[in-house]
Amino acid sequence: MSRQEEQPLSGGNVSAAVVRVGDTVRRPAGFWTPAVHALLSHLRACGFTAVPRPLGIDERGREVLGFAPGEAVWPHRFAVVEPTARLARVGRLIRELHDALAGFTPPPGARWNALIPDIGDEIIAHHDLAPWNLVAEDGDAGRWTIIDWDNAAPGTRLWDLAYAAHGFLPLMAHPHWRRTDQDAGARLRTLADAYGLDETQRLALVPLLARRARSMHDFLRARHAAGDQPWATLWREGHGGVWSADAAYTEEREELWQAALLGAD
Template structure:
């Protein structure tokens, strides 16, 4: 992670903490990112389409920034859910609970611990689930979800082939969270077993079903002229 964050800052990407070094206990030390985590209390900040588009562009800029990143030979990654393919070093948890909104309008992503080899559109599909959001929960389900999906895709710059590829990934990436929690809970691995017991697995499954049942709607929104 240290090498990745160093690279991001060397190429001018500022929406991530800057590494400061390693402390005497072998822990990575990063700069503090001032502001407030968007989820859940400040999610209304993303109601405005321009802010949703800003987030999509931040993700695109990150993906572009890592295109020429070469991990060190001894790099150790902690990817929890392997992606369907590998073309970049991905964040793997681009979601509103890892987005900090600063007091002066700046945005930054935190929690880079699970970064590692991954697939760009796998990262995008996960981000779309969280930032649209594509949720089955009545408190978070949005009647304008398809439109917001289009706003995100346009701002990120997805071409037609990528849009067609991303739509089926939306459900599979969301369902992978349910499957991961289920499998870890069966082994008694924490904190995942506790999250499963609290119902997070059911929430991810419900979201996956909601997304999969509306694939035609998402495809139409992303491909309409």
């Protein structure tokens, strides 16, 4: 591929005009891009390299990131048969990420693309930790990269982890993705153990699982009412109903989640 050749990259519900140029990715920049690049630089400087390398802005005003080789693990590489070891690796990766983020001091005047209110502001959270934003290279033993940092904003570890649980367990009502209650509970325990949650954090996480899913439904409904794109289209396509069903499914099983998280080894 020559330096000028642009290869469109597909995937995602809201990304547009994303291309690969050589070993870089070019994406539309936003008011949040300088803050996000400062955050990514901090993560890489402190040894957390499972994020794209920030490379500034190109001559067309697009943000430039190092290309992350591999494939997004959603849906075909994180299907219902994936090994538990992969889920444990997700939990450890998120813990390492959050620990690295805890040492980040935003630059003066930093602006973030905060879409959904969090319950606090202990870190700058990713806010979209999910299989569709995890790129894996060379199978389970290869490099993993967390992509799509446009919505990074002040938040909390548990709010971020609750969203990750929805996608990676998954906590979904649709028959194709839905697991038995016993399996779903065991997988939640695996994620929490790998992350290293203490008892207090486990108790606090349980109600957030449904609350985080419901926040997605409420966000899409509000943006649809305001006519904001691409959210209005996602609502019309039924994404709001999916999030509502997932929230109800998760809330109905809160006693199960608590038992799984606090049960004896």
